[in-house]
Amino acid sequence: MQLAYMQEYKSGEVFVGRGQHLLKQNTTTDHLYTVLGGVMLRYRTLDDGRRQIVNFLFPGDLIGLQSAFDDEVCHSVEALVDSRLCRFEKQDFHDLIVKHPSLGFDITWLAAKEETALESHLVSLGQRSAKERVTYLAVWLLNRASATGMLEDDNRLTLPIKQAQIADMLGLSLVHTNRTLKALSREGLVDWKPGRIRIADIDKAAKYAEVPRYSKNDRPFI
Amino acid sequence: MQLAYMQEYKSGEVFVGRGQHLLKQNTTTDHLYTVLGGVMLRYRTLDDGRRQIVNFLFPGDLIGLQSAFDDEVCHSVEALVDSRLCRFEKQDFHDLIVKHPSLGFDITWLAAKEETALESHLVSLGQRSAKERVTYLAVWLLNRASATGMLEDDNRLTLPIKQAQIADMLGLSLVHTNRTLKALSREGLVDWKPGRIRIADIDKAAKYAEVPRYSKNDRPFI
DNA sequence: CGCGCGGTTGACCAGTATCAACCGGAGTGG
DNA sequence: CCACTCCGGTTGATACTGGTCAACCGCGCG
Numbered sequence: 001m002q003l004a005y006m007q008e009y010k011s012g013e014v015f016v017g018r019g020q021h022l023l024k025q026n027t028t029t030d031h032l033y034t035v036l037g038g039v040m041l042r043y044r045t046l047d048d049g050r051r052q053i054v055n056f057l058f059p060g061d062l063i064g065l066q067s068a069f070d071d072e073v074c075h076s077v078e079a080l081v082d083s084r085l086c087r088f089e090k091q092d093f094h095d096l097i098v099k100h101p102s103l104g105f106d107i108t109w110l111a112a113k114e115e116t117a118l119e120s121h122l123v124s125l126g127q128r129s130a131k132e133r134v135t136y137l138a139v140w141l142l143n144r145a146s147a148t149g150m151l152e153d154d155n156r157l158t159l160p161i162k163q164a165q166i167a168d169m170l171g172l173s174l175v176h177t178n179r180t181l182k183a184l185s186r187e188g189l190v191d192w193k194p195g196r197i198r199i200a201d202i203d204k205a206a207k208y209a210e211v212p213r214y215s216k217n218d219r220p221f222i
Numbered sequence: 223m224q225l226a227y228m229q230e231y232k233s234g235e236v237f238v239g240r241g242q243h244l245l246k247q248n249t250t251t252d253h254l255y256t257v258l259g260g261v262m263l264r265y266r267t268l269d270d271g272r273r274q275i276v277n278f279l280f281p282g283d284l285i286g287l288q289s290a291f292d293d294e295v296c297h298s299v300e301a302l303v304d305s306r307l308c309r310f311e312k313q314d315f316h317d318l319i320v321k322h323p324s325l326g327f328d329i330t331w332l333a334a335k336e337e338t339a340l341e342s343h344l345v346s347l348g349q350r351s352a353k354e355r356v357t358y359l360a361v362w363l364l365n366r367a368s369a370t371g372m373l374e375d376d377n378r379l380t381l382p383i384k385q386a387q388i389a390d391m392l393g394l395s396l397v398h399t400n401r402t403l404k405a406l407s408r409e410g411l412v413d414w415k416p417g418r419i420r421i422a423d424i425d426k427a428a429k430y431a432e433v434p435r436y437s438k439n440d441r442p443f444i
Numbered sequence: 445c446g447c448g449c450g451g452t453t454g455a456c457c458a459g460t461a462t463c464a465a466c467c468g469g470a471g472t473g474g
Numbered sequence: 475c476c477a478c479t480c481c482g483g484t485t486g487a488t489a490c491t492g493g494t495c496a497a498c499c500g501c502g503c504g
Contacts, residue, residue: 044345046432052348054341066334074338074434097327104326105319111333112288116296118340119276123266125347126274126393130460163483171348173461178484180460194483210268212296352492385451395493400452402492416451 009096012087016040016079018160022063023077031087033063034222038083039150039159043168044075053169055117056080056141059148060221062110068093081160106220120212125171128209130180131189133170136209138190138197143211157197166192231318234309238262238301240382245286245299253309255285256444260305261372261381265390266297275391277339278302278363281370282443284332290315303382328442342434347393350431352402353411355392358431360412360419365433379419388414 014033016022023029025045040057054075057063067073068090088096097104117140124136145157152158167177184190189205191198199205236255238244245251247267262279276297279285289295290312310318319326339362346358367379374380389399406412411427413420421427 044341046345046349050349052345054344065330066338069331069334070338075341094324094327097330098323101320101323101326102316104323104330105316108287108319108326108330108333109291111330111337112291115333115337115340116288116292118337118344119266119297122276122340122344122347123268123274125344126391127268127272162481169348174483175462175485176460182484384449396451397453397494398492404452 009088009092010086011089014085014087016083016085018079018081021076021078022083022085023067023073023075025074025076026072028071029064029067029073030090031064032068032090032093033085033087035059035061035063036084036086039080039145040077040083041080041165041169042075042077051168052171053165055114055121056144056169058144058150060110061114062107062222064090065107065111065114080165103222106222109220110222121169124209130170130172130176131184132209133172134166134177134180134184134192135190135205136211137166137170138192138199139202139206139209139211141197142199142202155199155202158195159197160195161197163194231310231314232308233311236307236309238305238307240301240303240305243298243300244305244307245289245295245297247296247298248294250293251286251289251295252312253286254290254312254315255307255309257281257283257285258306258308261302261367262299262305263302263387263391264297264299273390274393275387277336277343278366278391280366280372282332283336284329284444286312287329287333287336302387325444328444331442332444343391346431352392352394352398353406354431355394356388356399356402356406356414357412357427358433359388359392360414360421361424361428361431361433363419364421364424377421377424380417381419382417383419385416 011031013036014022016038022033022040035057037059040063041053042055042057042063043051043053045051057077063077063085064073097107120140124133128136141159142151142155142157145151145159150157163177163181164174166172166181167174170177172180181190181192185192188200189208191200233253235258236244238260244255244262257279259281262285263275264277264279264285265273265275267273279299285299285307286295319329342362346355350358363381364373364377364379367373367381372379385399385403386396388403389396392399394402403412403414407414410422411430413422
């Protein structure tokens with residue numbers, strides 16, 4: 001646990017209320033963040049207003065790694081629920097990695113995991129049908145949430161995700177997302193009511209959406 | 223330049239002929255690789271045979287970072303043209319980062335860039351039409367190739383990419399990919415004949431597909 | 445010469461988008 | 475306290491992008 005090092009570099013805590021933004025696309029930032037609590041989402045907007053949610057962020061996730069090497073951030077980050085973050089100065093980043101290499105190792109670990117997640121999302125968008133995508137997302141969210149102890153019981157997650165957000169994550173229209181949710185609910189595969197996801201048979205759902213086996217490796221928490 | 227360190231850890235060079243595999247999904251590997259020359263592609267296959275190409279790999283890119291933390295690799299890597307790689311022992315990885323922190327920094331850099339690329343691809347798959355996707359991919363490939371000096375002249379790239387591969391990268395059917403290529407060629411936006419991409423007006427194409435401004439930062443070559 | 449692979453084209457179909465309208469609840473101001 | 479509005483969700487009708495099936499072409503190669 002690198003908490004000691006981290007304290008040294010931590011430059012403050014940040015609270016972001018539900019619906020508020022931490023970062024806006026095409027701006028610059030001097031900070032890196034780590035999610036301490038809450039859930040956030042990261043998205044990119046095109047000029048004509050189309051929006052793609054790239055990923056959800058859970059406690060332990062790193063925000064702004066890309067911006068550590070590049071001036072402008074190419075996505076916005078918004079809180080899905082009230083969230084708490086740990087802030088670092090970007091300029092300390094090189095120093096930090098060099099002085100605490102095992103922390104550099106953990107950061108690389110997180111970056112690799114994030115890449116794996118994006119890869120999975122990419123496969124979903126590229127190859128799966130609407131029903132498969134929704135199921136995939138539901139299972140994936142339950143897995144991530146479960147890893148941070150956010151589940152009420154084994155197959156239920158309370159999280160105020162709007163259908164418009166599901167649509168923007170999965171590359172579907174809002175209307176079709178709605179119909180797909182209904183269909184999955186009717187079939188008993190995924191029961192995603194406003195604000196609450198429930199999956200009766202998670203193995204069945206995971207198999208249907210071919211969600212990659214959930215890695216139990218402990219995620220470093222920095 | 224870390225070439226000195228790298229030599230110490232390098233455990234060999236690997237050649238992979240066009241069409242041959244470096245890694246196969248769901249196997250394990252003891253190695254990490256760096257592309258020294260050539261172009262490769264990384265893809266994931268679903269149980270029913272659907273395939274998603276996740277990214278193209280150019281010289282300087284790292285392969286297998288995810289597998290450094292996770293046993294099984296979740297994608298296959300195949301050579302698009304004859305390629306040459308530098309091989310490292312996975313078990314040395316932690317050691318390497320700790321002993322040569324600035325190398326850890328470069329690896330993190332590469333990981334962040336890879337993440338940025340996947341993010342862009344994700345936006346394409348989620349939000350763009352077939353014509354936009356093809357244009358996006360063409361421009362992106364030209365940008366990447368240009369960074370490694372593979373371009374014959376400013377707007378032409380020779381690379382034996384099959385239409386089936388374009389389709390699998392963009393989440394389109396083979397037939398529709400073919401028609402889209404024709405359409406773009408007719409319109410003079412992108413001229414993608416078998417084995418050769420040519421873009422008459424690259425700014426126009428980049429604007430049409432909203433390809434993010436290409437970062438000139440020098441990519442570390444390890 | 446024949447085969448196979450990559451590419452091309454046509455006909456038809458399905459999944460998903462779009463447009464439009466409506467519903468119910470929460471907040472708000474008169 | 476009620477009317478109004480806004481937001482998120484729901485539903486129907488219709489349009490269209492892109493998928494599927496099937497056939498054919500040209501070329502390189504054994």
